[in-house]
Amino acid sequence: MSEKVIRYMPDQIQVRSTGSEEGSSKRTIGGYVVRFNQRSHLIWGEFYERVAKGAFIRSLSENTIKALWNHRSDFVLGSTKNQTLRLHEDNTGLAFEIDLPNNSWGNDAYESIQRGDVDGVSFGFNVRQDAWAYLKDEDVYERTLLEINLHEVSPTPFPAYPDSEVNQRSIEQFGITTKEQRKLEKEQLLLEIDLLALS
Known part of the structure; x- marks a missing residue:
């Protein structure tokens, strides 16, 4: 299997806060991890990347996927295992919702996202299947990710690359x-x- 890769996608993260019967509030963030068939920025100065619709289907059915704060495995925001992280593909892309934990990093995440300091989402994955095309007019390659083994999604302020x-x-x-x-x-x-x- 290929090395784990992380991609950053700037997108608008939505914030919701609702009261519960016990008087506590539930804070949920959501948006898109990635939108299908939209070209990425130029990666390493050599190629563009797109994610094909359906790329996450197998992974969503097989994997327990974590939501992490800025890719920190010690700051878990949610998990598909207990449905505090919910992921699904629609016609636009891979949508997510995270019910934030009531702890210090959950509170920090909520505050930073609500203020707009953190407005992007990254995802960590391995490539199961891809396709490459050379775009002669632009003198670059374009990679289409056809099947992705998704491990984690992370609200994050900056891209993270090796x-x-x-x-x-x-x-x-x-x-x-x-x-x-x-x-x-x-x-x-x-x-x-x-x-x-x-x-």
Whole structure:
């Protein structure tokens, strides 16, 4: 299986607070983890990414998925196991709702999201199936994630990616060429054509 990957998607997180019969309030946040078939920002300067509709179906039926505060496994906000995290695919994307815990990090999350300081969602996953296409007009690749093994979702203020050295190894593992490599190949080909014309 591939290495765990984290993707950040800026999106609007909604906040709701409702009173219960016992007098305590239930605080729920929700929105979309990712919207289907929308192109990501350029990743590592080499490729765009999209998530296909249906990419999460198997994972949602097989996995216990956690909601974490900024990818911190010691700050659990919810879980699909006890339905404090609810995830489902609709025509737009992967929707989520989290009933926040009544503890310090649940309170911090609620306050930061309500103020708008935290307005994005990341998700941690492994790729089960993907497809690559080279977009000649843009000189970039586009990756479509067809099936994702989802582990966790996280409200977070910033994107979280592995360091650039790991990223470069990952690009090479995909078997794609970088812009620099394509430029060198083109220069080599033009040189060979010039040499053939001289002979």
